[in-house]
């Protein structure tokens with residue numbers, strides 16, 4: 001059977017968005033999953049999301065929130081909303097779940113595809129890639145033709161040709177041979193590109209097509225869970241504006 005990859009990340013404990021994405025994956029005939037990290041943080045269902053992602057048995061890389069939650073990271077310099085939800089998440093997870101998160105790799109290459117949460121240019125410091133210059137620093141470390149990432153929560157394509165790197169708005173396309181691509185798949189659980197719909201990407205290695213998916217989900221239900229958990233109101237509000 002031909003393979004079809006679903007690449008998803010920045011789920012951020014949003015079970016309502018994750019379930020809709022997985023239903024869509026089934027409808028699209030996905031055979032393999034890849035996860036670009038940040039399973040937890042920001043939303044109110046870390047355990048449920050972890051159980052589902054672990055159940056997929058797929059490669060997962062370490063996101064900064066996965067790292068902060070499962071390490072002794074001092075939160076003094078964090079913004080108060082981020083720190084509050086990291087503390088809260090630490091209190092929800094079992095020892096086994098913490099150990100799982102703490103042991104995620106920062107970079108993973110599987111079936112000729114590389115995964116990283118932020119950038120391969122020092123992946124443990126979680127720098128943001130918003131422009132072609134930041135992508136250029138990443139490309140000097142990318143060996144495979146294709147690498148997927150997340151972290152900014154904004155879907156985007158970076159293309160490296162001989163001597164130049166380009167930033168291209170996320171759009172469905174067919175990978176040309178002989179170039180390298182660094183593709184941001186957007187965020188399942190907290191999109192920030194002004195579109196509140198859940199985001200993920202599909203990749204068909206046979207046809208070389210990359211497809212960006214956006215899906216409506218029950219934002220009000222996710223907001224309700226945040227409020228019931230007593231997490232900062234700002235985290236509920238931002239879901240409906242996608243920022």
Ligand code: ZN
Pocket residue numbers: 010012038063065151152153
């Ligand atoms: Zn994130």
